[in-house]
Every structure is written in structure tokens, then in C-alpha cells.
Amino acid sequence: MMLVALLLGIGCPSPAAGVKASSRSAVEAAQLPTRWYFAEGTTREGFFEYLSLQNPGTEAAEVHITYMTNDGPIGPFVHVVPPVSRGTVFVNGFLDPGLDVSAAVESDKGLVAERPIYFVYKGEWEGGHVTKGVNEPSKTWYFAEGTTRPGFEEWLCVQNPLDVAQEVTVGFYTPEVVETKSYQVAARHRFTLDINREVAELWPEAPHQDVSLKVEAGQGIIAERPMYFDYKGSWQGGHIVMGETAPGKEWYLAEGYCEWNFETWLCFLNPNLEDAHITVDYRRGDGAALPPQGFRVTGYSRFTLYVNDAVGKGEFSFHITSDREIVVERPMYFNYRYSWAGGHDNTAVSRAAPEWYLAEGSTRRGIETYLCVLNPLDVEQRVIVEYLMEQGGYMEVEFTVPPRSRYTRNVNADLGDGHDVSFRLKALKVADPVEPGEIVVERPMYFLYGGTIPGGHVTSGYPLYGDGL
Incomplete structure (x- = not known):
């Protein structure tokens, strides 16, 4: 199927005063990737999935999208994104309802792809999440955040884009112990794992755990971790991240906000045998200096820091350093504009x-x-x-x-x-x-x-x- 990108530009008002037309030429897209992967996606009832495609180059991009389900691949569907433009694909409009899907996006020109999803989870928890894609499979993925506490439901989505089946091993890292389990993922298929159920089977006497994940495969997969929640019984929603392919000793986060209606956390996974000594430097919006915060995370464990207690109110960014290679995430929960x-x-x-x-x-x-x-x-x-x-x-x-x-x-x-x-x-x-x-x-x-x-x-x-x- 051939489709011109859905630009939805007809009838849009003019931009605000003071925003000028760019005098520079269109961006050369040769340095941008031509392939993007997404492990998560669904057309189940109450879910609305999109792909956002950015073509900053001077030529139109022909984009082929293949969707991988629990039963195998569908497509490719062909879309054209005009030069110097933003295009949107409404995934539900191309697939039957009730499917869990991964996506492989291939273009003849460099572009950038993201996948926003809006939802009413199980008919109750409303929200949305987004991630940018990744450009190639990896043999290893890390997730610092994750919990099966009451009010949280956690999932792991795995895409196998290769033509061979793969064994996938998942390491479950709690604050005290690590356990592993293995699963089979068929070639060019999507696989979904219920983390709450897996944790309950691993620790039947303690099913409510904070848990980080390490996901490994022999030849390369893509992994995402969606979570849905009723945070403290008041704020419902969901969030998602693409995993990290490697731990590191230095990390940055641009966003962070602490107020009574915004709660910010930092989650740390130390996948090493040795303890990690970590320092968090906070960067305020006004440039004011805050004392760095140091702490230790024991080997093979997960640690959580409540940022509101550390810095008080305001806007913050983060610079995080460690003497061991770690993985970092920043979940935030909020009631934006109290609405x-x-x-x-x-x-x-x-x-x-x-x-x-x-x-x-x-x-x-x-x-x-x-x-x-x-x-x-x-x-x-x-x-x-x-x-x-x-x-x-x-x-x-x-x-x-x-x-x-x-x-x-x-x-x-x-x-x-x-x-x-x-x-x-x-x-x-x-x-x-x-x-x-x-x-x-x-x-x-x-x-x-x-x-x-x-x-x-x-x-x-x-x-x-x-x-x-």
C-alpha cells in the first residue's frame, strides 16, 4: 500500500509572532539512520498507536513498515514522507484490532522515528507513553526501573526481527537477590512477558518487589518495558522505556521537576559483582549550585532515590557518575496543572x-x-x-x-x-x-x-x- 505521510496541515493556524522562517537550507539527512525498531505496540481495545516520522532531508523518504505479531510478520506497508517535513502514521488504521505488534521501520533516506501510544489500560488507567526507536538489535538490554508493588503492572516486550528463533534469558535484580529464567522467541515474532506473574513465581512469599532487568539473547533482539500504574491510589497512567544496551560510568538527564504535584525518582541498576559508589550532581534552572549527593549501591542489586527529599522544589537536570558501570532511569509521577x-x-x-x-x-x-x-x-x-x-x-x-x-x-x-x-x-x-x-x-x-x-x-x-x- 502506498500512502503519502499524514501531515494534517490543512487549516492549521500560523505560528506565533516572533518565530521566523529558517534562512538555512534543509538539513542533510545522510548522517541519520535508515532503520528503526520498536518492540512494543498494540491495537487492543482502548489503545491508540502512532508512528511519528521526521524527514529533515531535501528528498522524499520512502518508508517501509513491517509489523511483527505473536503469529508472525504483517506487511510491509509503504509510506512516503515528503522532504523537510513531519509525518504521522496511525497504526490502528492499518492493522486489525486486538493485535500486539512490534515494528521495523526501513527508509531509503535518513530519518528519525518515535512511537507514541495513548490508552485506557484494562478499561481503567488512562494515559500515554512514547519512545524513540533503536537502530539495530542488541544481544543485551538493561532496565533499571521496574516494580510489582500493588498498583503497578509491569511487562517486558521482546521483538525478534531475525529469521531464526532465539532463546532469551531474563535476569531479575531485586535489592537483595538475582534470579534468571529463559524463554523462546520465534523468528520475526513479538513476545510479551508478564513481569508481575514471573516475580510471583520466583518469590511466592514476596511477590511485591522492586526489580531491575537484564535481558540477553544469542543473536540480537529489541526490548522495551511498559508499566501501568495507579500511583499511590491517586494518579493513574503508564510509562515505557527502551532498554539500554550497555551500562556506563557517566549519565545525563535533562528533565526533572519536584513539587507537591510532581514526584521524581532515580532508579539505579548495578549489574556488577562489586559495589558501585555513585555521585548525583543536580543542575538547577537558575544555575544555583546544589551539593552533590553520594551513595553506594551493592553489587548485583537495584537502588531507588526519591529526588524530592534530596533537592526540594524546582526544576532540575542530573549529571550522574559512578566508579562502576551502572544503568539509570528517572520515573516521574504527576498531576499536571492539577488536572x-x-x-x-x-x-x-x-x-x-x-x-x-x-x-x-x-x-x-x-x-x-x-x-x-x-x-x-x-x-x-x-x-x-x-x-x-x-x-x-x-x-x-x-x-x-x-x-x-x-x-x-x-x-x-x-x-x-x-x-x-x-x-x-x-x-x-x-x-x-x-x-x-x-x-x-x-x-x-x-x-x-x-x-x-x-x-x-x-x-x-x-x-x-x-x-x-
Whole structure:
């Protein structure tokens, strides 16, 4: 099936005053990936799945999407994303209802892909979650967060995109002990694991555990971990992350907010035999210094830090270092504007970068989008944001971020109502305007989807590094 990307640009209002048309040429997309994978996805009742496709290049991108179900692959479906534009695919519109699906996205031009899902989970818990895809399978995946406490339901989604069946081994890391189990995943299939059930079978006398995961396969898979919750009996929703493929000694997170209606956590997985000594540096929006926080996480264990108790109220970013290789996530739970309750989660990133891309974004009615930017350097940086519009073309804004601080940009205020948008952010050092800078970027969004489903979701951008990595 051939489909021109659903740009939904007809009748959209003009962007807000002060946002100028970009004078630069369209972005060369040769450095961007041509393949993206997503392990999770569903067309079950109450779930609404999308793929957001960002084509910043000067040529149209022909995109082939294959969906992998519990019974095998469906497709490919062919879509065309015009140059310098953002496209949207409503997955439910192409597949039968009631399917659990992974996706493989292949393009003849470089692009960026994300997958937002909005839901009413089991007819009760409303919300949404999002993640960017990954570009290749991995033999190992790590997840720092996870819990089977009352009010939480955790799942592991595994995509096997290869033409051979694979044995998948899952390590369950609690604060005290590690257990492993193995499962078979057929070739070009999707597999789903109920973590609550697995934990109850492993520890029948203690089924309510905080648990991190290590997922291994012989030839390479993709793994995501969705969670759905009734947080403290008040805030319902769900969040998701793509796993990390390797632990590291240094991690960054651009977003973090502490208030009575926002609760922020840090989750740490230490997959090593030895203890890990960890330091968390907090970067405030006003640049004010906060004392670093140090602690120890024992080997082969999971540890959780409640950030609200550590820093009080305000906006924060995080720089995390460790003497051992670890994995870090940051779940947040909230009642946004005291109206839209939910939660979102993100894995930390291991490096700052001079350039970031984000495929999803919207200022439609009932959606509020932000950009969170961390400047980890000791020098002021200038950040140029190019909004890639659904009708094609860029709009541009810029701002400066002081040294070692966090900055928040309200996208709705820049663009006005009614737009679907993707993003490119580029950092330059103020002292030398031609020297690339280094920043970290996340994009939280809060919403009342369809006028009925409240929540929020977040993801990091896709980085392009100056060293070509």
C-alpha cells in the first residue's frame, strides 16, 4: 500500500509572532539512520498507536513498515514522507484490532522515528507513553526501573526481527537477590512477558518487589518495558522505556521537576559483582549550585532515590557518575496543572551532543509540549531550535543556556495552537560562535488526548555527535 505521510496541515493556524522562517537550507539527512525498531505496540481495545516520522532531508523518504505479531510478520506497508517535513502514521488504521505488534521501520533516506501510544489500560488507567526507536538489535538490554508493588503492572516486550528463533534469558535484580529464567522467541515474532506473574513465581512469599532487568539473547533482539500504574491510589497512567544496551560510568538527564504535584525518582541498576559508589550532581534552572549527593549501591542489586527529599522544589537536570558501570532511569509521577494526572519515565543518556533530533511534538488543543535542555559545560551555550512543521519547512528560535544549568522552552508559546511538529536542536558555544557545543535534550509532553485521556510522556532526542559516533 502506498500512502503519502499524514501531515494534517490543512487549516492549521500560523505560528506565533516572533518565530521566523529558517534562512538555512534543509538539513542533510545522510548522517541519520535508515532503520528503526520498536518492540512494543498494540491495537487492543482502548489503545491508540502512532508512528511519528521526521524527514529533515531535501528528498522524499520512502518508508517501509513491517509489523511483527505473536503469529508472525504483517506487511510491509509503504509510506512516503515528503522532504523537510513531519509525518504521522496511525497504526490502528492499518492493522486489525486486538493485535500486539512490534515494528521495523526501513527508509531509503535518513530519518528519525518515535512511537507514541495513548490508552485506557484494562478499561481503567488512562494515559500515554512514547519512545524513540533503536537502530539495530542488541544481544543485551538493561532496565533499571521496574516494580510489582500493588498498583503497578509491569511487562517486558521482546521483538525478534531475525529469521531464526532465539532463546532469551531474563535476569531479575531485586535489592537483595538475582534470579534468571529463559524463554523462546520465534523468528520475526513479538513476545510479551508478564513481569508481575514471573516475580510471583520466583518469590511466592514476596511477590511485591522492586526489580531491575537484564535481558540477553544469542543473536540480537529489541526490548522495551511498559508499566501501568495507579500511583499511590491517586494518579493513574503508564510509562515505557527502551532498554539500554550497555551500562556506563557517566549519565545525563535533562528533565526533572519536584513539587507537591510532581514526584521524581532515580532508579539505579548495578549489574556488577562489586559495589558501585555513585555521585548525583543536580543542575538547577537558575544555575544555583546544589551539593552533590553520594551513595553506594551493592553489587548485583537495584537502588531507588526519591529526588524530592534530596533537592526540594524546582526544576532540575542530573549529571550522574559512578566508579562502576551502572544503568539509570528517572520515573516521574504527576498531576499536571492539577488536572492531567499520569507519569513518564526515561533512561539516562551517556553523552552530551552538539545536535539532537526529536520526531514527535504537538501543540494541538489539549497537548502542551516542552523542550528541556541541559548545558553540562562550564561555558554559556547558544541553542538553535528548528521546528519542522507538518506542512513542511522549518521555523526557528534560539536562546542561550548558562553554564552548568537547565533551560525549559514552551513550544506552544512559540508556535501557537494546532501544529504537529518535529525538532532539531543545535548547540554552539557563545564565546566562539562556530565551535559546536554539547547539550542534553528531552521533550516532555502533557495532554488530554481526544479530550478524554489525561497523561504525559517524555523521551530523549536522537543525538548526532561531532566525532561521527
